[in-house]
Amino acid sequence: MTRLELEALLRTALAKEMDLDPASIHPEDHLKDLDVGSLDAVNLLMTLEDELGIEVDLEDFLELQTVAQLLDFLEQKLPSAS
Amino acid sequence: MTPTSNPIAARRVVVTSMGLVSPLGASPQLFWEHLCAGTSGVRRIEHFDASDAACQLAGMVPDWDPGEAFSRRELKSYDRFALLGLAAAAQAWEGSGLADTLAAPHTAVVMGTGIGGIASYTEPYHALYGTPPRPLNAYTIPRIMNSSLSAAIAIKWGLRGPNLTLNTACSSGANAIGLGFQWIRSGQAERVLCGGAEAPITYELLRTWEALGVLVRNRNDAPEAACRPFDEQRSGFVLAEGAAVLLLESLDTAQRRGAPILAELVGYGSNCDARSLTSPDQESVAEAMRLALEDSGLFPDDIDAINAHGTGTLVNDPIEAQAIRSVFGPRSERLPVTANKSMLGHSMGASSALEAVASVFMVQHQRIPPTRNCTQRDPKCPIDPVADGARDARLRAVLSNSFAFGGSNAVLAFTPEPA
Numbered sequence: 001m002t003r004l005e006l007e008a009l010l011r012t013a014l015a016k017e018m019d020l021d022p023a024s025i026h027p028e029d030h031l032k033d034l035d036v037g038s039l040d041a042v043n044l045l046m047t048l049e050d051e052l053g054i055e056v057d058l059e060d061f062l063e064l065q066t067v068a069q070l071l072d073f074l075e076q077k078l079p080s081a082s
Numbered sequence: 083m084t085p086t087s088n089p090i091a092a093r094r095v096v097v098t099s100m101g102l103v104s105p106l107g108a109s110p111q112l113f114w115e116h117l118c119a120g121t122s123g124v125r126r127i128e129h130f131d132a133s134d135a136a137c138q139l140a141g142m143v144p145d146w147d148p149g150e151a152f153s154r155r156e157l158k159s160y161d162r163f164a165l166l167g168l169a170a171a172a173q174a175w176e177g178s179g180l181a182d183t184l185a186a187p188h189t190a191v192v193m194g195t196g197i198g199g200i201a202s203y204t205e206p207y208h209a210l211y212g213t214p215p216r217p218l219n220a221y222t223i224p225r226i227m228n229s230s231l232s233a234a235i236a237i238k239w240g241l242r243g244p245n246l247t248l249n250t251a252c253s254s255g256a257n258a259i260g261l262g263f264q265w266i267r268s269g270q271a272e273r274v275l276c277g278g279a280e281a282p283i284t285y286e287l288l289r290t291w292e293a294l295g296v297l298v299r300n301r302n303d304a305p306e307a308a309c310r311p312f313d314e315q316r317s318g319f320v321l322a323e324g325a326a327v328l329l330l331e332s333l334d335t336a337q338r339r340g341a342p343i344l345a346e347l348v349g350y351g352s353n354c355d356a357r358s359l360t361s362p363d364q365e366s367v368a369e370a371m372r373l374a375l376e377d378s379g380l381f382p383d384d385i386d387a388i389n390a391h392g393t394g395t396l397v398n399d400p401i402e403a404q405a406i407r408s409v410f411g412p413r414s415e416r417l418p419v420t421a422n423k424s425m426l427g428h429s430m431g432a433s434s435a436l437e438a439v440a441s442v443f444m445v446q447h448q449r450i451p452p453t454r455n456c457t458q459r460d461p462k463c464p465i466d467p468v469a470d471g472a473r474d475a476r477l478r479a480v481l482s483n484s485f486a487f488g489g490s491n492a493v494l495a496f497t498p499e500p501a
Contacts, residue, residue, distance in 0.1 A: 018154075019154055035154065035155060037155070039158075039159075039220040039221050039224075040158075040220075042220035043217075043219060043220045043221070046217050046218070046220075047217065050217065
């Protein structure tokens with residue numbers, strides 16, 4: 001999966017969870033500004049784990065602050081990154 | 083009527099604001115107008131396929147879009163029962179003139195619900211056992227919690243006083259109001275937001291109530307004629323949704339701030355049948371009314387009308403009517419007894435809070451709403467069901483009766499604004 005494909009997948013998942021237009025989500029956006037709370041993060045994490053076939057530690061996940069950081073984090077978790 | 087002799091009743095308690103969302107409209111005024119007009123709020127269920135249910139009717143809130151009233155986060159966080167309750171609380175609190183004052187941190191909340199976030203409770207079953215299974219939702223647990231409504235009210239307006247949720251099935255709202263009354267009377271709180279909320283109209287719950295044999299039969303083609311408390315042709319109730327919240331304050335506090343006083347809450351009777359989970363007990367129900375009278379310092383002759391529990395089931399109505407007769411004697415045959423559920427359906431833990439709002443309006447406007455559909459009074463119900471339409475009357479005091487599965491009875495006594 002390319003970074004562009006991963007970004008598209010992440011935008012879609014974030015948009016679905018937060019009821020937003022995917023086009024309105026940008027890498028520099030802070031998750032806090034998108035109103036992502038801890039329960040939203042849990043839902044998002046479950047979706048991403050299912051979609052990407054990865055396992056993510058919730059505490060690590062909750063430390064991420066921006067969409068770009070989330071993208072980097074997921075990219076590292078993907079099998080191709082190892 | 084005599085002044086109360088109860089030594090703990092030093093502090094008088096008044097209703098200064100109300101909020102409500104019901105099958106008869108999403109404001110107290112609309113509710114009261116429709117109630118007096120004898121309008122039915124019972125409709126065919128359309129938000130899910132109820133075609134294989136024996137009773138396809140319910141009392142549903144019309145023209146109310148939670149999407150317009152709440153933030154995205156609130157919509158995600160709260161089940162429909164809590165959103166209904168929050169909407170009712172918003173009217174009561176924001177209409178009280180206290181919302182932006184220093185009163186908020188000291189305000190208590192006590193809310194009743196019979197079954198809480200039942201719609202959210204069924205979602206994980208569909209997710210887990212559906213084909214294919216769907217992911218679970220992290221919001222499900224907070225949405226299910228019975229206490230989510232009282233918490234939501236506190237969170238929204240920063241109300242840091244005692245915060246409780248009661249569940250005594252169909253008398254939950256009245257017991258919540260009764261507890262709030264006691265908190266103020268005893269000096270534990272200066273003001274309390276109290277009431278009840280319920281959103282039980284799901285396919286699963288409809289069929290489950292059907293299995294219990296208490297829902298209306300053979301009226302799917304005539305929703306408005308379905309609920310018939312005290313009528314010979316009654317066959318049960320229909321499920322309903324709704325919420326009602328009262329702001330109670332001590333009389334002193336209310337007068338000091340110049341708040342409008344809608345009615346005085348003068349007594350609360352609470353007891354338990356201690357006999358059956360599902361069948362009411364006539365003597366116990368009568369005792370609850372006597373307790374409310376004793377608590378308020380009123381005599382039976384002081385009561386000019388009763389807002390009945392009046393479910394329209396075969397079992398409830400004669401027991402309630404005979405209990406009224408045992409308290410009020412032969413006068414019961416002339417005593418106006420109105421059953422709001424004839425128009426609202428039965429909203430379980432919210433019903434008694436809705437009926438408390440109606441009772442406040444009754445003493446405020448000196449008017450008794452009718453019991454709809456009571457065209458042929460059951461001779462086993464020796465009361466005046468106010469069957470011929472709303473009636474103006476001198477109402478010195480009104481009782482609001484609420485009974486419940488589990489046998490938890492609650493009776494509230496209201497009088498007009500103190501002179």
